[in-house]
Amino acid sequence: MDMDDTIYTKGLYTATLGVRATDSGQYQGLVSLARDDGGEETDATLYEVDASSENEAEALEEARALAHRILGEIEL
Known part of the structure; x- marks a missing residue:
């Protein structure tokens, strides 16, 4: 997997893509959205794709x- 395809930025926001296996043997897409306002801490919010793949x-x-x-x- 090419890392350039898994990170997107817009202004102060960075979305990092991920995938996890589900208990049913399928896969679920994930997006972690972080806001970087110049401080040391960045709060990230995790979004889950509704459907399994x-x-x-x-x-x-x-x-x-x-x-x-x-x-x-x-x-912005």
Whole structure:
């Protein structure tokens, strides 16, 4: 997995994509959204894709779409 494909930034916000296996053997996409305002601490919010996917690649695509929606809603 190419790391350039898993991190997106918009202004002070950074969205990092991830995937985790579910108990049912499927995969779920994740987006961690952090705001960097120059301080030492950055608070991150974890967003989960609602649907499960059959494989990691699909889950990552779902996480990518979610990240674009989240960042698209942020007004700078």
